[in-house]
Each structure stands twice: as structure tokens, then as C-alpha cells.
Amino acid sequence: MSDKPQTRIQAKNRAAILAAGLDAFSKYGFRGTTLDQIAEAAGLSKPNLLYYFPSKDAIYTALLERLLDTWLDPLIAMKADGDPVEEILAYAMRKLEMSRDYPRESRLFANEILQGAPHIAGHLSGDLRALVDEKAVVINGWAAAGKIAPVDPHHLIFSIWSLTQHYADFEVQVNAVLGREDWYDDAGAHLDALLRARLQARVPG
Secondary structure (H helix, E strand, C coil): CCCCCCCHHHHHHHHHHHHHHHHHHHHHCCCCCCHHHHHHHHCCCHHHHHHHCCCHHHHHHHHHHHHHHHHCHHHHCCCCCCCHHHHHHHHHHHHHHHHHHCHHHHHHHHHHHHCCCCCCHHHHHHHHHHHHHHHHHHHHHHHHCCCCCCCCHHHHHHHHHHHHHHHHHCHHHHHHHHCCCCCHHHHHHHHHHHHHHHHCCCCCC
């Protein structure tokens, strides 16, 4: 498409394609998804879809780019001048909220990682690594000042990822084991208690 402003119909069709692509890619992965599936789900013909996106890869890349625009926001929001325990807990809760509110996006990201991150490898070793390293310095500073217990900052962040993204990536399993879908409040309380106990500064005895 050109850089001219989109009409209302064009914007609607593009949004429908991206929504259909997100649903398909999050369920079947990149290799298991076809343009025909996306076009049918979007309510468009395949030639019409190709007017907006020239390939399946273009749709997938657009979705990843849109996701990456916001994926780092929860960690960026961790402030060095805030209360250390509360800042870390707030980050964990923001990640849990994303798993509750954006499970398809989380599974899209997980599928990309499982395939070796062919589309976002540069992002992982670039922007993401730089941000995690930056926050690791902050967390180490808090620990050195006795504001939190000593902790490996990188593995703390990895643990938060696993403790939160699990609820999106394994949503079917979580719901089946619990027998219900309203897991957020209980998960949040558990996460708060678990991390708070780990982070509370220990006074040398």
C-alpha cells in the first residue's frame, strides 16, 4: 500500500486482517497458518488481502512490530527512585495483566521464540538485552544499598516472565486444572506473596 492516508474501509480491512492473523498465528504458529485461513477469517478474498499485505510474512512481521512497540513498556516503567520492592512487584503485576488481557499476543511471541526468533533475534539481543541490563544495574544497586535481599537481577526478571507469561501461553492447561477461567486475582496474590518474601531485605544476624 502507499503512504497515503487510509480510508475508513481500508483501515477496517487492515485491522480485520491483523486480528485474523493474530488469532491464527497464536494458535497454529507461522508455519501452520495460511493466507487462505487469514483471508477467510477476515471476511476478505485472498486477492483483496494481498492488496494490504503482500505475503504471510508481511502480516506476521506487522503483528510482531506492533507487539514489540508495547512489550517493553512494563519493564521501562520500573523506576530507580521508587520503593524497590513495590517497583518490582508492580512490574510483575503489569506482566500478569498482559497475560490476562493479551493472551494471543503472548502466544504469538512465544511461538516466535520457539522457532528460534527468526524475525526478532536482533531485537532480543539489542533493545531487550539493553533494557534488561539497565534494570539489572538498578536492582543490583537496591540490593547493595540493603533495600532488597541479594538476588541475581537477570534471573529475577526471567522468573517474573515465567511466573506471568505461563498463564497466557498455557491458558488451556491453567483453565483445565483450575476448572475455571477467573485466575487473575488468586495468581496476583500468590505472585505478590512469593516475590515479597524473596525480596524483603534481610538484616544480618
